[in-house]
Amino acid sequence: EDQVTQSPEALRLQEGESSSLNCSYTVSGLRGLFWYRQDPGKGPEFLFTLYSAGEEKEKERLKATLTKKESFLHITAPKPEDSATYLCAVQPYGGATNKLIFGTGTLLAVQP
Amino acid sequence: NAGVTQTPKFRVLKTGQSMTLLCAQDMNHEYMYWYRQDPGMGLRLIHYSVGEGTTAKGEVPDGYNVSRLKKQNFLLGLESAAPSQTSVYFCASRSQETQYFGPGTRLLVL
Numbered sequence: 001e002d003q004v005t006q007s008p009e010a011l012r013l014q015e016g017e018s019s020s021l022n023c024s025y026t027v028s029g030l031r032g033l034f035w036y037r038q039d040p041g042k043g044p045e046f047l048f049t050l051y052s053a054g055e056e057k058e059k060e061r062l063k064a065t066l067t068k069k070e071s072f073l074h075i076t077a078p079k080p081e082d083s084a085t086y087l088c089a090v091q092p093y094g095g096a097t098n099k100l101i102f103g104t105g106t107l108l109a110v111q112p
Numbered sequence: 113n114a115g116v117t118q119t120p121k122f123r124v125l126k127t128g129q130s131m132t133l134l135c136a137q138d139m140n141h142e143y144m145y146w147y148r149q150d151p152g153m154g155l156r157l158i159h160y161s162v163g164e165g166t167t168a169k170g171e172v173p174d175g176y177n178v179s180r181l182k183k184q185n186f187l188l189g190l191e192s193a194a195p196s197q198t199s200v201y202f203c204a205s206r207s208q209e210t211q212y213f214g215p216g217t218r219l220l221v222l
Contacts, residue, residue, distance in 0.1 A: 004154065031209075032209055034210070034211075036213075041216075042215055042216065043116075043202050043213035043214050043215045043216050044155070044202070044213045045213070046210055046211075046212060046213075049209060049210060087154075087155070089154075089155075091209070099157060099160075099170070100155075100157070100211060101154070102154030102155040102156075103154050104152060104153060104154050105154070
């Protein structure tokens with residue numbers, strides 16, 4: 001069964017304290033892995049798509065990496081405005097519907 | 113472009129009442145999706161559409177119906193609301209491989 005597990009469930013950092021969020025997945029075949037940011041009361045906001053092991057993508061203080069079993073979202077020198085829930089989703093091969101399987105997210109709080 | 117919009121933003125229903133949630137997108141996307149988000153669970157797909165006039169069931173379709181009469185609109189209906197349908201509902205549309213989400217509708221069924 002296709003599955004996505006994110007850890008930790010919650011993470012509290014001091015401003016400037018770098019860390020990583022983990023997304024482990026089991027899928028019959030990976031078509032793509034997606035990272036989203038979700039602020040309270042809002043819809044998920046697209047961050048990155050990764051397609052193959054070894055691929056990396058960066059945006060400001062965020063860097064996403066991908067292996068055959070997991071993805072990491074590295075946050076370098078975070079600021080309070082980086083506080084949000086970060087969602088990981090995988091798209092398995094098969095079908096033409098672009099179905100996504102989501103993890104439950106990591107709630108990140110960055111304190112000044 | 114407004115992107116993906118959803119109406120209403122919040123609604124309270126009594127058990128057995130019906131309602132329709134509207135999703136609209138102005139990006140000319142073919143694929144559209146309805147998800148629900150519950151505490152401790154990932155986003156789960158309810159129904160989706162691969163184009164105007166088409167709909168298909170997702171992971172949790174029971175108790176919901178959908179229609180896609182126009183390309184830009186995707187409607188989600190609850191014929192007889194139940195407390196188990198209390199949730200936050202998100203609509204998304206797809207461009208190439210990426211889904212873009214609306215702001216959500218918070219539904220409380222009493």
